[in-house]
Amino acid sequence: MKVQSALISGFLVASLSFAGILRSNAAIAYGVPANTAGTQAYNGALGNDFDVTSPDGILVTRLGVFDDLSDGLNSTITVGIFDRTTATLVGSSITFNGNDGSLEDATRFADLTSPISLPAGFQGSIVAQGYNGAERNGNTGTGSTAGTTDDGDGAISFVGGSRFGPGGVFGYPTSVDGGPANRYHAGNFDFTVTSVDSDNDGLPDHWETQFGLNPDDPADADDDGDGDGLTNLEELGLHTDPTDDDSDDDGLTDGAEAT
Known part of the structure; x- marks a missing residue:
């Protein structure tokens, strides 16, 4: 498993012990049932779009990738979060192979070395790339059943858009596709709600x-x-x-x- 970092101005790559920050329980953005089969062999980048609506932003602690049939990855899959306004990677991407990470339902998750703090108003896309005939992605447009979404009690908004791009170097997919908000079984992320607490009294x-x-x-x-x-x-x-x-x-x- 490989972690690649990008330093992005304006975004905090945060320590979990960061003082003056309150965090709620973690939420997993996209839920896909265990043993779900992929329905598409698309080798390019696949993204599901989301916006951050929590007043104090969110803290992304793990990234994940869809595992076709939940039996280990038969391809190398890379996942990361991109800023839709700048088309740039925020924080680190993670590359998965085989049985890397922790399998939870149909997603393999790995901890980010440095969690990523995304501010209120951030417009992002969770992007994964590397699926193929040996390890298929899911796509509601090719027969997949849409999974569930968890907005963390309104901390994020699933804007109903998705996107795709060519294969090759991992990058931002610029071609906009239709909904639903969780059209692709591909990339995933785990996040907590961050709230600034200047006086450390437990009240945001x-x-x-x-x-x-x-x-x-x-x-x-x-x-x-x-x-x-x-x-x-x-x-x-x-x-x-x-x-x-x-x-x-x-x-x-x-x-x-x-x-």
Whole structure:
């Protein structure tokens, strides 16, 4: 397995111990059931497009490739994330052979040496290349059943587009294809939601700003501004409004419902 890096201005190749960053549970962007058969032998680049919508971006921790029949790769497959606005590789690509990586359902995943932080508004495409008659990709246009998608509770948006390009040197596919958003069983990625937490109080800055709290005051995590018996940190975890003691207007305070 080979990892190749690209230094891209404006994008953070981040350490997992990066201070002041909160992360939610990981999400796998594209779900393909185990033992799924490929339906196309396309040797060029295949991409599925996505946009980052989380206010504080996402952290991509693993890249993956579709394994035809989940029985090991009979071809060399390279995967990476490209910026659709610049057509350039962001962070590192990973090349898989044989039984490289960890097989999860129909995808082989490998950790990125340096996780890639993608900011809000990033327009990307997850691109894989190297499929052929011995190791087929999936394509809903050639008989594949579309898998599932996971947007990480709205952290990313699957924009419904896909793309393809020629074989040869691994690169950005410029020919736009039709949907659905997960048209190709090819590249995949695992990501977490990143949130800036300037005062390290467990409350994301954008959440504190939304509800009139101070992103630089760690003490407000324990405050109960609406008097419902829940701290602001508890309100965050319960997805309730820290400025309204009855977030769902059912006549019961949030604190009473939580207990």
